[in-house]
Amino acid sequence: MSKSDLLNAMMASLDPSRIRTDEASLTLLACDAMHPSRLPAGTESARPLCVVSPRSTAEVQEVVRLANAHRxxxxxxxxxxxxxxxxxxxxPGVVLDLCRLTEVRIRPVDxxxxxxxxxxxxALNAAAKPHGLTCGHDxxxxxxxxxxxxxxxxxxxxxxxKYGAMGDQVLGLEAVTPTGEIVATRAVEKASTGPGLHxxxxxxxxxxxxxxxxxxxxxxxxxxRLLEGWEFDDFAAGFEAINALLQAGIRPGLLEYGDDDPSADHEPPTSLYLSYEGPEAVARAEAQTGREVCLQSGGQALDPSEVQRFWDQRHASGDAYARARRAGERRGRPEIDYVHVALPPSAVPAYRRESLKLLAARGFHVHQTGLWAYAGLFSLVYSGGGVSAMAETHAQLLELAQDANGAMEYCHGVGLRLAPLMRREHGEGLSVLRRLKRELDPNGIMNPGKLDF
Ligand SMILES: Cc1cc2nc3c(=O)[nH]c(=O)nc-3n(C[C@H](O)[C@H](O)[C@H](O)COP(=O)(O)OP(=O)(O)OC[C@H]3O[C@@H](n4cnc5c(N)ncnc54)[C@H](O)[C@@H]3O)c2cc1C
Known part of the structure; x- marks a missing residue:
């Protein structure tokens, strides 16, 4: 059976308005925000067969079943x-555009x-707001x-x-398996009924x-929500304050820490933005302890208007990306690269030192080092070098994190870009994950090439 057989079968069993084959859709929806220069060597972009935009789970199931039957x-x-x-x-395959599955139902009592x-x-937050609720993922x-x-x-x-990653918010899921079954798990706070399929x-x-x-x-x-900002003399001083804060049992909502233009032989001052949130008395008590901790590490309070400005603008670059995508434009600054690695907190100072040394030795400029949400989630932003020097250096920075018992990425996933390092990341675990993949997806139709599966 050929790909055009699949297209004909989908046209016959779905509303044809759900299926697009026009050049503009195929071009825009064949990519995400990763710049093409970041494709691993030997991987090339391809033209999708079509874009399908289902309106229901049953339509998703139909697409997956047909695609599986046609391989x-x-x-x-x-x-x-x-x-x-x-x-x-x-x-080349079917891009399954899920953006029409937009229904949201709030269960306030639950x-x-x-x-x-x-x-x-x-949209989820907008629906939850009238009920005095929020999703916590921001x-x-x-x-x-x-x-x-x-x-x-x-x-x-x-x-x-404070609220956890998106995965922590998932109580139950409905999903279509690669072979076209619909599975739904029970949505409860906690179950002890075998491994959670979700x-x-x-x-x-x-x-x-x-x-x-x-x-x-x-x-x-x-x-x-009390916003606070602190300046420290250098990365080490603020890092000490963050650890003392967490050790005191304080859990800020916002925890954003970083510097500008550090180098192997220059330690600039750093900024720490924090929020204390919850019932007013609790937030105030936490803020008071937080102040004592920050002062003890030599922190100086930042002007509240600066912290407010940061908070108000925190979605600006995401909003700009959303506008550009809606307008059909491609964005991306391939000259700037970054890593977001997860480390044991005790490994952060040495990792940062080694990374700055490595980047200096290769002539890269470091724009920022920082921490997000936890004491061990460390990021670096840098620029310089050509495409291949950048790719090689990026891999070395990730390997350095793996060698420090860390994980090579803490929020953006693996996709294509980090796939070459999956064996190093998971060792024999990758073989186990691949066995699971083969069992669930015997024809290998679901998102091939990703995660090195
Ligand atoms: C400017 C900018 C800022 C960003 N900031 C953050 C940030 O603060 N935190 C963060 O974590 N990430 C951030 N990202 C990355 C990105 O927003 C996240 O990875 C986000 O979770 C992707 O969601 P999406 O709906 O756009 O997924 P997509 O990019 O469409 O897909 C992501 C992956 O999920 C798969 N997928 C999508 N939908 C489904 C589905 N229904 N079922 C199964 N698989 C599916 C896709 O195949 C793909 O592998 C940022 C990106 C940009 C461009």
Whole structure:
């Protein structure tokens, strides 16, 4: 059976208006936010066969069943804001655009939301707000990232330290397996009835099936959110304050820490932005302890207007990406690269030192080092060098993190870009993951090429 047989079969069993083959859709929806220069060597972009936009789980099931019968790849697509090429087409197939699955139902008494995979996080929050609830997941891309995409990448947001990553919000899932069965797990706070099948879909980047719907935990909108900012003499001083804060049992909502233009022989001052949130008395008490801790590490309070400005603008670059994507434009600054590695907190100082040395030796300029949400989630932003020097250096920085018992990425997933390092990341575990993949997806149709599966 050929690919055109599949197209004909889909035209016959679905409303044809759900299927697009026009050049503009095929070009735009064949990629996410990863710049093409970041494709691993030997991997090339491909033209999708078509884009299908189902309106229901049953339609998703029909597409997957037909694609499986015809042995044609399916590439799930949410908002297309992924940075690793997870939703990029490299093997011609059906782009399964899930953005029409937007229904959201709030269950206020349960503090839960039932959300279609295509609802954006902003839409989810808008629906929860009248009930005094919020989803707690607050990525830069809140206006474009979808429920399905954020679950599939186990995304992290500004408030992740207090509320958890997107995967932590998932109580139950409905999904279509690669062979076309619909599975739904029970949405409860906690079950002890065998391995939770829903967990298999979290962070799986569409390789184990298509998330169609999720039941998510919601949180009360905090009565009070106190924003605070502190300047420290150098990275080490602020790092000490963050660890002391966490050791004191304080859990800020926002924890954003970083410097500008550090180098192997220059330690600039750093800024720490924090929020204390919850019932007013609790937030105030936490803020008081936080102040004592920051002062003890030599911190100086920042002007509150500076912290407010940071908070107000925190989604600006995600919003700009969303606008550009809607306008059909490609964005991306391939000259700037970054890593977001997860380290044991004790490994952070040495990792930072070694990375700065490595980048200096190779003539790169470091724009920023920082921490997000936790003391061990470390990021670096740098520029310089050509495409191949950048790719080689990027891999070395990730390997350095793996060698420090860390994970090579903490929020953007693996996609295509980090796939070459999956064996190093998981060791024999990758073989086990591949066995699971073969069992669930015997014809290898779901998102081929991703995660090195
Ligand atoms: C400017 C900018 C800022 C960003 N900031 C953040 C941030 O703060 N935190 C963060 O974590 N990430 C951030 N990202 C990355 C991106 O927003 C996240 O990875 C997000 O979770 C992707 O969601 P999406 O709906 O756009 O998914 P997509 O990019 O469409 O897809 C991501 C992956 O999920 C799979 N997928 C999508 N939908 C489904 C589904 N329903 N079922 C199964 N698989 C599916 C795709 O195949 C792909 O592998 C940022 C990106 C940009 C461009």
């Amino acid at each position: 044609v790849p399916v590439i799930p697509l949410g908002g297309g804001s992924g940075l690793m090429g997870g939703a990029a087409t490299v093997t 503090r839960m939301a039932e959300a279609g995979a295509g609802a954006t996080i902003a 990525p830069w891309t809140v206006s474009v990232a979808t429920v399905g995409g954020t679950i599939a990448t186990n995304s992290l947001g500004y408030l992740g330290g 967990r298999l879909l979290i962070g799986a980047e569409g390789c184990f099936g298509v998330v169609t719907r999720a039941t998510l935990r919601l949180f009360p909108i905090p009565q009070t």
